[in-house]
Amino acid sequence: MEKSSKSYWKLGLSLVKSLLILVMLSILYGLPDMLLFFPMPDMIIALAQTIINIFVIRVFINYYKKGINKNGFKVNRVSPSKEIILFLIAMYIIVMGMDWVFNNLFTIETPENQQLIEELFLSAPISMAISGVIIAPISEELIFRGIFFNLFYKPEAKFGKLFIILSSALVFGLIHETSPSLSLIYYSVMGAVLGLTYLYTKDIRYSIFLHFVNNAVAFGVMYLQ
Numbered sequence: 001m002e003k004s005s006k007s008y009w010k011l012g013l014s015l016v017k018s019l020l021i022l023v024m025l026s027i028l029y030g031l032p033d034m035l036l037f038f039p040m041p042d043m044i045i046a047l048a049q050t051i052i053n054i055f056v057i058r059v060f061i062n063y064y065k066k067g068i069n070k071n072g073f074k075v076n077r078v079s080p081s082k083e084i085i086l087f088l089i090a091m092y093i094i095v096m097g098m099d100w101v102f103n104n105l106f107t108i109e110t111p112e113n114q115q116l117i118e119e120l121f122l123s124a125p126i127s128m129a130i131s132g133v134i135i136a137p138i139s140e141e142l143i144f145r146g147i148f149f150n151l152f153y154k155p156e157a158k159f160g161k162l163f164i165i166l167s168s169a170l171v172f173g174l175i176h177e178t179s180p181s182l183s184l185i186y187y188s189v190m191g192a193v194l195g196l197t198y199l200y201t202k203d204i205r206y207s208i209f210l211h212f213v214n215n216a217v218a219f220g221v222m223y224l225q
Helices: 002-037 042-067 082-104 112-123 125-152 160-176 182-201 204-224
Strands: none
Touching: 002 042, 002 125, 042 125, 082 182, 082 204, 112 125, 112 204, 125 160, 125 182, 125 204, 160 182, 182 204
16 A cells, blocks of 8 residues: 555656756746747848747757657657658648638637737848747647657556547647637647657658647748738
């Protein structure tokens, strides 16, 4: 009984530690975007953001590399085979289908996160394009797929794969929309698609690529409006 209590206590401490790491990395990820709220020319903000983000992403990559393959989830650099290309196409079709469903079958208000992005895009289009299309896919995939899987994936758990997909999807959704709403479901489903991509390919580059394509299309639509 005492041994069991110690095990639960150790598990609890490990969980708290992992959550704190995730929170700190998320805060670090958001710091460069604070420059968008300063009254500076767009090009200066874009340059400063890019320089800071290079160092921030380096931290994420180093932390990710230290944790890979230590918890039973084996990752590799996988060449883009026909199966992977078809899988990525299927995942993007799911994303487009999800967009159609939420835009046509539900009355979904523009999330606060999206409203802020659109407002900032009007005042700092270059900075927002770099941040949203390039930085966000790299940083968010490293944190909410790569590092998240390192911290919370338990191969011995009965529903370990299902748990890691759903939990990472929910955290990804909450980062973008904190209130219980259709928007939270939308972002969580997007997170599940990206998580499934990482789980299937076992190569973070493919979820980054899918994330990049989705954000590039979204910013392209904003630019054309």
